[in-house]
Amino acid sequence: xxxxxxxxxxxxxxxxxxxxxxxxxxxxxxxxxxxxxxxxxxxxxxxxxxxxxxxxxxxxxxxxxxxxxxxxxxxxxxxxxxxxxxxxxxxxxxxxxxxxxxxxxxxxxxxxxxxxxxxxxxxxxxxxxxxxxxxxxxxxxxxxxxxxxxxxxxxxxxxxxxxxxxxxxxxxx
Numbered sequence: 001x002x003x004x005x006x007x008x009x010x011x012x013x014x015x016x017x018x019x020x021x022x023x024x025x026x027x028x029x030x031x032x033x034x035x036x037x038x039x040x041x042x043x044x045x046x047x048x049x050x051x052x053x054x055x056x057x058x059x060x061x062x063x064x065x066x067x068x069x070x071x072x073x074x075x076x077x078x079x080x081x082x083x084x085x086x087x088x089x090x091x092x093x094x095x096x097x098x099x100x101x102x103x104x105x106x107x108x109x110x111x112x113x114x115x116x117x118x119x120x121x122x123x124x125x126x127x128x129x130x131x132x133x134x135x136x137x138x139x140x141x142x143x144x145x146x147x148x149x150x151x152x153x154x155x156x157x158x159x160x161x162x163x164x165x166x167x168x169x170x171x172x173x
Contacts, residue, residue: 003076010069014062021058028054048113060106064099071095074142078153089150095142101134 027105028051033043045051051060071091109127112118121129 014065017062025054098138105130
């Protein structure tokens with residue numbers, strides 16, 4: 001019963017953060033862009049540090065809650081009254097890595113926006129590298145856990161036999 005309550009709390013938190021960002025954070029003057037000086041059909045966004053400063057903290061919190069919600073759904077789907085074992089510890093560590101990569105992406109973006117650029121990592125700006133190699137790669141842990149532990153977590157041979165027996169009994173009626 002604790003996981004559904006946790007999921008509800010995460011949903012509530014996401015709704016509150018999103019409501020705050022939508023209705024309480026004032027809009028900046030350069031929030032929607034302005035006409036590009038060389039290409040009049042294009043829009044420019046203006047200074048990223050100015051545009052995003054008011055929403056970065058909320059975005060950081062919203063993103064973290066979303067990651068926790070995703071992992072909570074995986075835990076809810078895979079929990080069947082079991083005690084925490086090795087797979088769950090891997091899931092927790094994967095969550096920590098995922099959230100850390102996300103937070104580093106936001107933090108490095110903030111410094112890039114404030115400085116107007118910076119160094120490269122593996123031919124990408126550092127925030128982009130965190131996104132590509134961290135945020136994109138972190139869910140691989142969850143995919144591997146799902147593949148390896150599908151039968152005991154989701155549906156076992158005993159579950160399939162029980163289902164077939166129940167459907168056969170229904171068809172006889």
